Amino acid sequence: MSNFHATLEPERGVPAARSPGRRCGARTTDVARAQRSGRHGYSGSRRCSGSRIGIGETIETSTVLAVCREGSWPGGLRLPQHRVPVYTTRDVAQEPRKRIPLAAGEFTVPDDPGQPPRLLGTRCERCGEQFYPRRVVCAKCLSEQTADVELGPRGILYSFTFVEMPFFGAPDTAPAGYGVGQIDLPEGPRVQFPLAGAREEFRVGRAVELELDTLRKETEHDVVIARFRPVGGEGNEPDAS
Amino acid sequence: MNNVAILGVGMHRFGLWADRSNAAMAREAGLEALRDAGISFADVQAAYVGHIWAPVTAAVRVMKEFGLTGIPIQRIENASATGSAAFREACLAVESGRYEIVMVLGFDSMTRMLKQAARGPKPEGVEDIILPSAFFAMWATRRMHERGTRPEHLARIAVKNWNNGALNPNSQRQADSAITVEKVLASRMVAWPLTTMMSCPVGDGAAAAIIARPEIARRLQPGRPLLRVVASELQSERYAPGHVFQGPVVGPAQMTRDAAQVAYDEAGIGPEDLDIVQVHDAFAIEELEYYELLGFCGEGEAEKAIEEGWFEPGGRTPFSTDGGLIARGHPGGPTGLAQIWETVHQLRGTAGKRQVPNARAALCHMMGGGSVCAAHVLVRD
Numbered sequence: 001m002s003n004f005h006a007t008l009e010p011e012r013g014v015p016a017a018r019s020p021g022r023r024c025g026a027r028t029t030d031v032a033r034a035q036r037s038g039r040h041g042y043s044g045s046r047r048c049s050g051s052r053i054g055i056g057e058t059i060e061t062s063t064v065l066a067v068c069r070e071g072s073w074p075g076g077l078r079l080p081q082h083r084v085p086v087y088t089t090r091d092v093a094q095e096p097r098k099r100i101p102l103a104a105g106e107f108t109v110p111d112d113p114g115q116p117p118r119l120l121g122t123r124c125e126r127c128g129e130q131f132y133p134r135r136v137v138c139a140k141c142l143s144e145q146t147a148d149v150e151l152g153p154r155g156i157l158y159s160f161t162f163v164e165m166p167f168f169g170a171p172d173t174a175p176a177g178y179g180v181g182q183i184d185l186p187e188g189p190r191v192q193f194p195l196a197g198a199r200e201e202f203r204v205g206r207a208v209e210l211e212l213d214t215l216r217k218e219t220e221h222d223v224v225i226a227r228f229r230p231v232g233g234e235g236n237e238p239d240a241s
Numbered sequence: 242m243n244n245v246a247i248l249g250v251g252m253h254r255f256g257l258w259a260d261r262s263n264a265a266m267a268r269e270a271g272l273e274a275l276r277d278a279g280i281s282f283a284d285v286q287a288a289y290v291g292h293i294w295a296p297v298t299a300a301v302r303v304m305k306e307f308g309l310t311g312i313p314i315q316r317i318e319n320a321s322a323t324g325s326a327a328f329r330e331a332c333l334a335v336e337s338g339r340y341e342i343v344m345v346l347g348f349d350s351m352t353r354m355l356k357q358a359a360r361g362p363k364p365e366g367v368e369d370i371i372l373p374s375a376f377f378a379m380w381a382t383r384r385m386h387e388r389g390t391r392p393e394h395l396a397r398i399a400v401k402n403w404n405n406g407a408l409n410p411n412s413q414r415q416a417d418s419a420i421t422v423e424k425v426l427a428s429r430m431v432a433w434p435l436t437t438m439m440s441c442p443v444g445d446g447a448a449a450a451i452i453a454r455p456e457i458a459r460r461l462q463p464g465r466p467l468l469r470v471v472a473s474e475l476q477s478e479r480y481a482p483g484h485v486f487q488g489p490v491v492g493p494a495q496m497t498r499d500a501a502q503v504a505y506d507e508a509g510i511g512p513e514d515l516d517i518v519q520v521h522d523a524f525a526i527e528e529l530e531y532y533e534l535l536g537f538c539g540e541g542e543a544e545k546a547i548e549e550g551w552f553e554p555g556g557r558t559p560f561s562t563d564g565g566l567i568a569r570g571h572p573g574g575p576t577g578l579a580q581i582w583e584t585v586h587q588l589r590g591t592a593g594k595r596q597v598p599n600a601r602a603a604l605c606h607m608m609g610g611g612s613v614c615a616a617h618v619l620v621r622d
Contacts, residue, residue, distance in 0.1 A: 103366050133487065139480045158483075159386070161378035161432045167370065180375040180432075182485060190483045192371055192379075199433075204386040 098221040099212065106133060107226040108150060109212065117212050117226055118150035121189065132189045153210035155183035155228065158190060160202040167194070183208055183228050196229040206230050242507065245332045245470040246458035247619070248342070248451040249278025250582040255413040255446035255570030259352045263295055266447035267348040268306040270575070274344070274449035275307075279461050282307040285451070286340040288314045291327035291347040292574035294354035303348065321521060322475075322609030323347060324448065324577030329473045329615060331452045341454050347575035348447035355443065371488045373610065374440055374524065378432035381526040385434070392434045394547050395525040396425040399439045399567055401553050402522060406564025408595040411579070413444045413570030439525040441566040448578035450585075468588050472507035472618035476500040477611070496614045497534040501606065504616035505536075508602075512536035515618075516600040517587050518558055519580035521608040522565040528552075531606060532560070559597050562587060577615065580605040588621040 099109045107117045122131045124138035125145040132151055137144055160181040167178040179195030179202055195202060196213060208228040215223045251273025253266040275282060285307075290300035300316035319326035324347035331345040384390045403420040406412035420438070428438040458467055476496055478484065484493060505511050512535060520535070522528040529543045537558055538546040546552065552560040563569045563583035566576065584603045586592040592600075605617045 129482075131486070135486075139484070159379040159383035161375050161382055161435075163370075163372065163375050163378075163432045164430050178370070180371050180379070182379055184483070188482060190485050192376075192485050192488045194370065204382065 097217075099214075099224045100218075100221045102215055102223055102225045107210070107212075109224065113212075116153040116210050119152045119185070119191065119210065119226070121149050121151040121187070122146045123149045130185075130187045130189055132185070132191050149187070151185050151187050151189065154231075155185045155191070155208055155210075157202065157204055157206045157208050157228075157230070158182040158184045159204060160195060162199045162202070181208065181228055194225070194227045196227040201230040203230070207232070242332060242336050242469075242471055242473055244338075244454050245335050245473075246453055246455040247468045247470065247581070247585055248280065248453045248458055248461065249274045249276070250451075250578075250585045251275070251277060251449045252411045252575075252579060252582045253348075253447040254411045255444045255572055255575070255579065257352055257413075257443070258350070258445040259356075261350075261445065263292070263299060263348045263350055263353075263447070264303045264306050266350075266445065267303045267346055267449070270348070270447035270449040271307055271344065271346055274451050278451035278453075280342065280451065282344075283310060284342050285310070285312060285344045286342055287312050287331075287334060288344045288346060289317055289327040289331045289334070290314060291317050291319075291323035291345075291577070292349050293318055293320065293323050294349050294351060294573060300346075304346070307344075318574075319475075319613055319615075320609035320611055321523065321571065321573065322577060322607040322613050322615045323574045324579070324581075325605065325607040325615035325617065326475060326577070326609070326613070327574075328450065328452075328577060328581060328617065329475055331450070332470050332473050332617075335452050335454060341457055343452050345450045345452060345578060346447070347449070347578040349573035349575060350445040351443045351572055352445055372432070374432040374435055376488055377524040377526055378435045380530060381434050381524075384526065384529070388541055388544060390529070390544055392426055393422055394529060394544050395434065395439050396422040396436075397547050398522070398525040398528045398552075399425045399436075402525075402528075402561045402565040402567040403438065405554065405562055405595055406568025408593065409563045409569060409583070410593075411582070412564040412568050413442055413446070414564065414568040435524050435526065439567070441523045441571040444570040444572045446570060446572045446575050446579075448575035448582050450578055450581050466589060467622040468585055469620055469622060470617060471509075471620050472504040472616070474500045474504040474507065474614075474616045476503070476614050478613075494530060494534055496612070497531060497606065497608070498536075500614040500616045501535045501604070504604070504618050508618040508620070510602060510618065510620075512558070512604075515558060515602050515604050517562050517584065517597050518552075518560045518604045518606070519563070519583060520560060520565070520606045522561050522567050523571055523608075525567065527608070528560060528565065535604065535606060554595065554597070562592070562595050562597060577605070577607045580607070581617075581619075584619050588619060 096113055101109055107119050119132050120134055122134045124143055125147055126143035127141040129140040138146055160179055162177055162179050164177045181195045182190055182192050184190050209231045210226055211229050212224040213227050215225050251270040253269045288304055292299055301314050304314050317327040317330055328345050331343045334340050334343055400420050400422055403416055407415050425438040428436040430436055431440050478493055478496055520528055520531045532538050532543045532546055533540055551557040584605055587597055587600045602620045607615045
């Protein structure tokens with residue numbers, strides 16, 4: 001069995017530049033995001049940006065968000081400890097910090113941090129059109145018979161750009177700038193959101209998934225925003241150019 | 242629209258005028274328009290004033306620069322289309338017969354606005370960080386994906402507008418040497434693929450126009466050609482799938498197509514009859530899209546038209562002859578009226594080095610965030 005790779009981003013939203021920054025760069029097909037409890041409840045696919053860790057080393061699970069391996073995830077395997085100094089050292093047993101959305105009424109904040117958020121939308125009961133953000137009157141048929149729905153978290157990137165300015169004027173979060181995209185949701189609406197991930201990953205037609213990122217930490221809670229991040233696989237339409 | 246003529250125009254050059262008040266810039270533009278019209282402020286029966294950034298009451302207070310005559314003064318705001326929307330209200334007021342002579346005034350100081358904004362609270366919503374540049378950059382990315390547009394196409398539009406601006410004494414950006422595609426592409430990236438030189442600058446300024454019934458124009462200005470406003474259209478968005486509700490700027494392409502068509506129908510002309518066009522080229526990709534949406538080339542033909550110089554000076558239909566928003570500037574309130582200023586001079590044949598020979602019919606198009614689209618057709622009889 002070969003080596004494991006682990007991303008050492010301590011907490012989402014904490015500047016990646018301050019993490020140990022040893023990149024293995026391997027393209028991985030399976031990523032398991034370690035929960036604070038030590039279990040891995042989330043899987044997706046993304047480029048590993050963490051360090052190479054040898055078998056037998058142990059990883060401080062409270063500080064590791066993703067553990068990956070070329071090949072399949074070995075279920076039930078004990079996470080190896082690793083010796084690279086990490087950014088946070090919070091106790092594994094500690095309760096997850098409360099997460100508060102930057103603005104209310106836009107997206108869900110699941111209790112389980114391994115679950116992706118969903119967008120708070122509206123469905124017209126008369127014509128079936130769906131909308132984001134929430135509204136009372138259907139913009140298409142003008143009916144007031146509308147109902148709350150949750151949309152996403154997956155979508156297809158319709159277009160994107162990369163803004164050459166610090167994100168929210170906060171150089172820590174994205175010093176070089178930030179991506180912005182328009183995303184077509186399978187339910188119909190086209191939404192406009194900041195993008196997470198590196199600019200090279202953005203491509204028209206690419207599948208993206210909504211995630212919560214910590215914008216800032218306050219005493220009692222973390223303030224989170226929703227961003228779409230490119231994910232591999234399905235729904236990627238070919239480039240016309 | 243049958244009974245609306247333009248008597249006079251005036252403008253305070255757009256630029257970074259941190260030391261000049263809105264009142265000072267507006268006074269200069271308004272007095273010039275009154276002189277150009279050959280009337281006194283006592284003849285003005287109503288005023289329509291556009292500004293975005295100045296505080297409430299600014300319209301009425303700034304108008305005191307011309308004297309206190311008790312006339313109705315109405316402030317109008319419609320984002321980038323503020324000046325165009327104020328112009329439209331003035332035209333409608335004259336067309337209706339309620340007033341014979343009215344004034345339109347637009348002013349704004351973005352430098353003052355930014356100075357105040359820097360003292361205020363930081364951006365607190367995701368909408369605040371999705372800037373107009375990002376929104377229009379996404380138009381460009383999509384266009385590149387669908388049509389194979391290259392940054393060079395966008396740069397050529399910027400080059401044209403910068404070089405037009407250098408010939409306009411009221412243009413904010415006046416490069417002292419010819420601007421090239423390489424220079425535009427090498428300028429700082431704002432939101433990929435848009436660079437600073439493909440984007441309009443921050444600026445301040447004012448512009449004004451005097452609108453009257455045509456018989457008044459004939460009586461007051463017997464030696465001058467009669468310039469009439471023959472179509473005025475303002476549209477907001479019609480819902481269609483793919484509509485984006487968030488962000489400071491939206492504006493589905495169809496709105497421009499529809500607004501232009503209504504204006505063409507009202508004027509009884511088509512794009513082939515127009516000699517010059519001013520558009521909302523806040524970002525170069527917009528002007529590219531408007532070539533098609535306004536009917537000056539077929540769908541998917543804009544890139545070829547750019548390569549062949551259709552919209553450059555001496556081309557089929559010159560666009561953004563005064564430098565457009567990219568070079569002439571875009572303070573906000575006065576922008577739509579700067580288009581009127583340029584169009585009036587072109588139709589009169591007084592546009593100097595940038596004169597389009599024998600220009601007789603012109604289109605002024607503006608977008609406003611939110612969003613709206615304004616279209617006016619002006620003709621010389």
